Amino acid sequence: MSHFIDTIRTTMRERAGAVAIVQLGGRASPERVVTYGTLAEECNALAAALASHCTPGATVGLVAANSVAWIEADLALLLGGHVEVPVPLAFSAEQAAHLLASCSVVLTDDAGQRRFEQWRAAAPQAFQAVPCFSIGQLIDGGGVVPALAVDTATDRVCKVIHTSGTTSSPKGVRIRAHGLDALLASLWRHATREDYARYLNLVPFSLLIEQVTALYLPFMAGGTVVLPPVGEAPLGDPGALAADKLALLQRACPTAVTLPPSLVEALAGAADRWPDLGTEALCEALFGRATPPLIAAGGAPVAAATIARLAQRGIVVLQGYGLSENSSVVSWNTRAANRIGSVGKPLPHVACKLGPDGELAIRSASLFAGYSGSDPSACHTDAEGWLWTGDLAEIDADGYITIIGRKKNLIITAHGRNVSPEPAEASYRSVAGVADIVLLGEGQETLSAFVLTAAGADPVALRHELERHGERWLSGVERASTFVFEADAPALRASLFTVTGRPRRPDVERHVRARVAATNMPHQL
CATH class of the missing domain: 3.30.300.30 (ANL, C-terminal domain)
Incomplete structure (x- = not known):
């Protein structure tokens, strides 16, 4: 398979008239539809405009809501060969300043600009030296430009992703472009293009797993990314509740979703309220379609009994496990090999083993390029290339992994x-x-x-x-x-x-x- 960036670029060229993004309409704004052709033009215009503000390969902060602008900036930074630092809007000023300290410029949408100004008011010295630009204004001023041709044959650090630590200074995980390639190639061995024909985004794009599953897999498949209405907070942001997303699931009619445990529980509770519905009618009620989407779950353990209850109703939840240090996914249950209670078998490019105390170690082609900053919770990589995850696990005779918990917890x-x-x-x-x-x-x-x-x-x-x-x-x-x-x-x-x-x-x-x-x-x- 060609590099994922090249594949997405080819999709934008060959499917110019197809729908790439739908942002559902709401009280604040009407529905917005973006074709692949428009997406390509705006990404190229943004990358060209950005070139006048920073050098090739520069580190660029991204402070934005889950929006069309966030997606355009992410793709423009990949296509332009920059190092992207996505910052969650929920971060404090101190946390944001820590991640943005190495950035040459910061890109924002409207919500991101408001949040950036709040951070700057709280800690003016930390932010006054960082130039901040509106994504929309840069696109409008970029003009018509030829398609970008970043070198994808050479590996490079393409992102620095925050990961939770034990201090107020989140450690940054340096993600390799070829690491994302290896991960995506493995994921495609367990999914089809039809699975990612219509993906509903529910959690912040600042999480690497959501970039992989909500953007790169659908765009590689020529599918459509469905965004909630403007102003609706994703799960994980203050004010967002899992139960409130059930109506969105039904409205969006997704073919694939990645759910946090809270939404799996809410989904099971909703299914329980319709005990007499068959699978087809239940799926219509929950997902707006006669068949269930490809449902992946991760981020924290989901009770096996909850997944089993949904499975009895014909709704399969495929639980997985990952960490940013491996470019997200390590293991995943699949339709062909799903053992409820486990987090599945390692992906094809990942090897796993247990230490004497049960700590899980992994070695793969998608491992990160080290941290920017340090934290006591950082993972250790030994001389043989094994990353010690800090998670306690069991691996059964068939290769299925069960996560017991965090070693330090x-x-x-x-x-x-x-x-x-x-x-x-x-x-x-x-x-x-x-x-x-x-x-x-x-x-x-x-x-x-x-x-x-x-x-x-x-x-x-x-x-x-x-x-x-x-x-x-x-x-x-x-x-x-x-x-x-x-x-x-x-x-x-x-x-x-x-x-x-x-x-x-x-x-x-x-x-x-x-x-x-x-x-x-x-x-x-």
Whole structure:
């Protein structure tokens, strides 16, 4: 297969009249349709205009919402041979300044410009020296230019992707163009062009997995990327709730989606509300089409029981595992080989092994080119080229991988029992009314749970449901004996969870301790 950039360039040329992007209409704006021909013209115009502001290969920041402008900038930077640094709008000024420090210029759309100005007001010295340009204005001033011809035969760092760390300075993962090539070639061995005929975007484009699945796979297939209406926050941004995306799934009629665990749970809950519908009618109700889309899930564990419930209704969820250091996907269940409860087998270009303590190591053609910056959570690569992921796993005789949890998140109780919190949290998360849950209990006799409650949930009734669930599905050491409830809210999530939805466990523990102390609640912390 040719380089993915060359493939996308060929698609834009040969399918000029086909629809590349649809941004659904909403209260703020009408529907917008962009053809491949228009996409090519605007990407080339942007790259040409950008050339007057920075040298070839320069590092360029991208601060934008999930928009047509974000996609145009991403492709223009790839086609122009630059190093792209996408920055989540949910980042604080300190986090954004850390990632943008090496950038020659910053590109923004309207939402990105507003966020950039907020960061600059909060930390003027950190941002005053970084030139900032509007993507739309650069495109309008770029004129008609010939197609760009970046050298794809030579490997290079094409992106620096943020990944959550343990400090306020997120480490940047340096992504190689040929690494993305190797990854995409492996993914195409388990998918068809028809799968990616119509992809619905639901999470921030700043996440590498969404760039791969929402942009490069559909554009390589000549498919259509469907964007939510202008102003609708993606999952992971403050204010975005999984249940609110169900109507969007039905409206968009996607052939493929990648779902975070929260939306898989919401999907299962919606299916449960129509117990008498057959598969075809259920798919019409959920996805606006008679057959289910290709549904991939990742980012955190999904309860096996939830995936099994959907499978019984004819809706298959293919859980996978990845990390930015491998250009995203490491392993994936497929239609031909799907073992519920696992994260699938390694992709064809990936080798995996376990260390003596169960830590998963990987070696592949898509490994990153190192970090920009450092963090205690950084992965280690040994002299033989094995990347030690920090994740505890099991690999069965057939090669299926099961992720047990993060090595550094392991809870050791007062009785010396080791508990990986992630699988139990995934199980508890399947209980109706639980928006999220974090287990705590280092050095304690039993575990405690911090529970974010969904709208309308009654904490008293929910406590009983969680206790019953734990007794039925979890071992004694995994069950929480104490529950601390708090209503889910965007500000709370922003302070206690990363942009990718993972809990900042030390921050959660401090928050719970303070709350317990202020209310004299019984606790085990």
